[in-house]
Amino acid sequence: MTYEHIEFEITEGVAVLTLNRPDSLNSFNTQMHAEVRDALKQVKTSDAVRCLLITGNGRGFCAGQDLSDRAVDPDAEMPDLGESIEKNYNPMIRTISSLEMPVICAVNGVAAGAGANIALACDIVLASKNASFIQAFCKIGLIPDSGGTWTLPRAVGFPRAMALSLLGDKLSAEQAEQWGMIWKTYPAEELKEVALAMAKQLATQPTKGLALIKRALQASANNSLNEQLDLERDLQTLAGRTDDYREGVSAFMAKRPAQFTGK
Amino acid sequence: MPDYQDILVTGPDSGVMTITLNRPQARNALCNNLLRELADTLDATIGNDKVRAVVITGGEKVFAAGADIKEMAELDAVGVMNDIRPTYWRRIAQYPKPVIAAVNGFALGGGCELMMHCDIVIAGDNARFGQPEINLGIIPGAGGTQRLLRTVGKSMAMQLVLSGEFINAEQAREFGLVSEVTIPEMSYPRALTLAKTIASKPPIAVRLAKESLLKAYETTLETGLNLERKAFTLLAATEDRNEGIAAFMEKRQPHFQGK
Numbered sequence: 001m002t003y004e005h006i007e008f009e010i011t012e013g014v015a016v017l018t019l020n021r022p023d024s025l026n027s028f029n030t031q032m033h034a035e036v037r038d039a040l041k042q043v044k045t046s047d048a049v050r051c052l053l054i055t056g057n058g059r060g061f062c063a064g065q066d067l068s069d070r071a072v073d074p075d076a077e078m079p080d081l082g083e084s085i086e087k088n089y090n091p092m093i094r095t096i097s098s099l100e101m102p103v104i105c106a107v108n109g110v111a112a113g114a115g116a117n118i119a120l121a122c123d124i125v126l127a128s129k130n131a132s133f134i135q136a137f138c139k140i141g142l143i144p145d146s147g148g149t150w151t152l153p154r155a156v157g158f159p160r161a162m163a164l165s166l167l168g169d170k171l172s173a174e175q176a177e178q179w180g181m182i183w184k185t186y187p188a189e190e191l192k193e194v195a196l197a198m199a200k201q202l203a204t205q206p207t208k209g210l211a212l213i214k215r216a217l218q219a220s221a222n223n224s225l226n227e228q229l230d231l232e233r234d235l236q237t238l239a240g241r242t243d244d245y246r247e248g249v250s251a252f253m254a255k256r257p258a259q260f261t262g263k
Numbered sequence: 264m265p266d267y268q269d270i271l272v273t274g275p276d277s278g279v280m281t282i283t284l285n286r287p288q289a290r291n292a293l294c295n296n297l298l299r300e301l302a303d304t305l306d307a308t309i310g311n312d313k314v315r316a317v318v319i320t321g322g323e324k325v326f327a328a329g330a331d332i333k334e335m336a337e338l339d340a341v342g343v344m345n346d347i348r349p350t351y352w353r354r355i356a357q358y359p360k361p362v363i364a365a366v367n368g369f370a371l372g373g374g375c376e377l378m379m380h381c382d383i384v385i386a387g388d389n390a391r392f393g394q395p396e397i398n399l400g401i402i403p404g405a406g407g408t409q410r411l412l413r414t415v416g417k418s419m420a421m422q423l424v425l426s427g428e429f430i431n432a433e434q435a436r437e438f439g440l441v442s443e444v445t446i447p448e449m450s451y452p453r454a455l456t457l458a459k460t461i462a463s464k465p466p467i468a469v470r471l472a473k474e475s476l477l478k479a480y481e482t483t484l485e486t487g488l489n490l491e492r493k494a495f496t497l498l499a500a501t502e503d504r505n506e507g508i509a510a511f512m513e514k515r516q517p518h519f520q521g522k
Contacts, residue, residue, distance in 0.1 A: 215446075234449040 005032035007057070008039040013050040013203030013262075014196070015043045022058025025110060027066035033088040040095045050203040050262045052099060053195055054122060055106040061131065064113025067140075081142070089114055089146045093121045097147075097218065100211035102202045106195035107131045107173065108188070117148035120155060123214060124198070125182035127173035128191040133181070138168045154221060155181045206244035207262030269297035272304055278315035278462025279455060280308060283322060290328035291321045293373040295348060302354040309359065312521055315462035315469070317358075318454045319381060320365040323447050326390070327374025332399070352405045355380050359470050361461050365454035366390045367447045371429070376405040379414065382473060384440065385454040386432040387447030392440060393429035413480055414439055465503035465519040 007018040017039050019026035028036075043049050056062055065084075096103055096118070105122035112134040119125050119133070135152070137144050144152065144165050153161035156179050164171060173185045186194050202210070212235045220228050239245055244260045251258035271283040282304060284291040291297075301319075308314040321327055338346060355377070364378045367387035375392050378384055394407045402408065403424060412420035415438040422428065432444045445453050461469060471494040478490050498504045502522040510517035 231446065234446050234453075237452070238446075238448055 001035065001038045003035045003039070005029070006035045006039060008035075008042070010042075010046065010049055012200050013048065014053055014199040015039075015046075015049045015051070016053045016055070016196070016199075017043075019054075019056040019062050021066075022056075022060070024066055024068075025060030025063035025112075026056040026058065026115070027063040028088070028114065029066045029069040030088075033092070036092060037088075040092065040099075043101075044095065044099060050101050050205075050207040051199045052096075052101060052103045053106060053199040054096075054103065054118070055192060055195065056108050058109070060109040060115075061105075061107045061111040062115030062118060063110065064115045064136065064146075085145055093118070093147045096121050100214075101207050102199075102210050102214070104195055104199050104202070106191050107133075107182070108191055110134065112136045113144075114146040114148075117144060117146035117151060120151040120181075121147050126191060126195050126198070127176065127182055127185050128188040129173060129185050130188050131173040131185070133164075133171045133173070133176055134168060135165045136168050138166055150221075155179075204260060205262075206242065206248060206260045208242045209239050209244055212239050267300045267304070269294065270300045270304065275311075275313045275315075277459045278313065279318060279458040280304075280314045280316075281318045281320065281455070283320055284327055287322070287324075289331065290325045290369065291374065292329055292331045293327050293377060294331035294334055295351075298348060298351040298355075302351040305358045305362075306354060312466070314360065315466055316361045316363065316458040318363050318365055318451070318458050319377070320451050320454065321367065321374075323367050323387070323451075325368035326364070326366040326370040327377055328369045329372035329374055329395070335401075348405070352376075352380070356406075359473065360466075361458070361469060361473055363454045363458050363461075365451040366441070367450055372396055372403065372407070373405055376403060376407045376410070379406060379410040379440075382476075383442055383454075383457065384435075385443045385445060385450045385457065386435060386441040387450040388432050388444050389447045390432040390435065390441075390444075390450075391429045392423075392431075392435050393427065394424045395427040395429075397425060397427045410480075411440075463519075465501070465507060465517075466521040467501050467503060468498055468507075471498060 005019070005021050007016075007020050009016055017036070019032070021027065021032060043052050102124065103122045105119045105125045107119050107125060107127035108131065109128065110132050111119045113136045116133045116135060135144050135148060143149065149165070152164065156164070160179065163169075171181075173182065176182045177185045216232060216235050219231055223231060243263045247260060248258050269284070269286050271285045272280065273283070274280040282301065284297065286292060286294070286297060305317065308317070361383070362381045363383045363385065364381035365385050366378055367389055369391050370378045371391070371393050372395055375394055378392075394403045394411065396403050396407070403411070408420070408424055411423065419438055423430065430438070432441065435441045436444050443453065475487075475491045475494050478487050482490070503519045506519060507517050
């Protein structure tokens with residue numbers, strides 16, 4: 001598949017997926033959904049990929065759904081937005097959050113609507129100082145989707161999630177960092193370099209182990225302590241069977257740097 | 264063990280035999296041959312003291328996605344009436360030793376029914392259960408309307424059988440269809456551990472306990488209680504019972520011999 005609305009390349013174990021409709025703030029249309037779906041499938045199935053980096057071209061990260069793609073004809077039947085979510089957004093969020101590798105999001109500018117929530121679905125969110133997050137849904141009578149009503153309260157706490165969602169106010173990246181909603185902010189000109197370096201570093205780490213960490217942390221949102229302790233036992237059993245665990249321990253004992261394969 | 268085509272048999276290991284449904288190309292659909300191999304394997308171990316419990320699994324991706332539709336399509340009413348399959352199912356149902364199912368992925372139609380023939384079910388959190396026969400203009404034919412209703416109750420049984428909708432592992436646990444939910448990679452190891460624990464218990468007591476429990480499906484409480492008491496009395500004549508009680512009193516590990 002040749003891509004028109006995204007850029008996608010795999011180098012040194014890192015897949016970089018760049019949303020590329022800068023004139024529309026990288027908002028999603030049907031074509032872009034298909035391209036992202038295709039790229040994510042490659043990430044999921046390629047053994048060469050051990051870290052995914054998602055970012056955008058131009059001044060925005062992603063403005064969510066391209067509304068011009070959904071022009072509402074007043075005489076037409078009411079649209080079924082659930083269908084578009086079921087077909088496009090939910091599978092994308094499910095895929096990103098279940099990828100068995102770290103996913104970094106470098107938010108290079110405004111992240112609005114589904115764009116904000118796609119970022120929040122990633123494992124580590126970096127942002128440029130001039131980036132912003134907007135739960136814009138309430139302004140057009142919709143609810144935060146793409147996992148926003150799930151990730152947001154967990155990221156910022158219930159009162160802030162409620163106000164951000166009901167007011168639709170713009171949240172600056174720096175405020176988001178102070179609140180712990182994202183990991184770190186960087187000057188705009190440094191963001192992509194820092195993000196890529198982090199991705200390359202993560203791609204040399206025990207990928208299977210990192211994937212199990214991710215799985216454990218995600219599961220904690222729905223588990224009691226008792227259930228989580230059982231899950232930790234089970235996931236640690238799997239982690240203990242990886243080649244990288246063996247390599248990690250022997251490198252530690254031999255006081256040499258470990259050579260992880262991700263297996 | 265003879266060579267099988269549609270299942271893999273391993274063990275016994277610490278008293279546990281594992282049967283892996285092995286038709287990955289057909290998502291472990293339960294064709295006649297697979298059912299026959301399953302029934303034969305179980306039958307062959309009834310008198311074998313080395314097999315004290317059995318684990319049935321389909322692997323990490325799928326348990327069994329149903330019956331073999333092609334085989335079914337070939338039968339007319341008389342063919343169905345003379346079908347050999349109910350005989351296989353009966354042999355599986357009458358197996359006297361504990362059977363644990365480790366279920367990942369789909370357990371649908373005949374796959375769900377096979378699972379309900381097992382005594383205990385450990386499910387991976389990716390498991391999906393259902394009786395989608397209705398979509399084909401048929402109904403469950405291996406206990407799906409009976410065992411399901413007795414396990415999950417009327418409303419959920421009706422919902423599953425009449426709509427063909429699926430439920431997930433967590434729902435299945437809430438409704439009593441499975442006893443534990445694990446991550447998919449651990450459903451088999453967990454089932455194996457549990458089976459080994461059961462295999463270490465006094466085998467005659469295990470067998471009579473299973474028989475008594477299953478009777479609860481079929482009899483009045485009064486008859487069930489009488490059967491339970493008879494089994495309880497019968498155990499008083501076993502060496503293992505004397506050993507079990509003596510070891511408890513003497514605060515030591517019991518040594519059971521199946522006598």
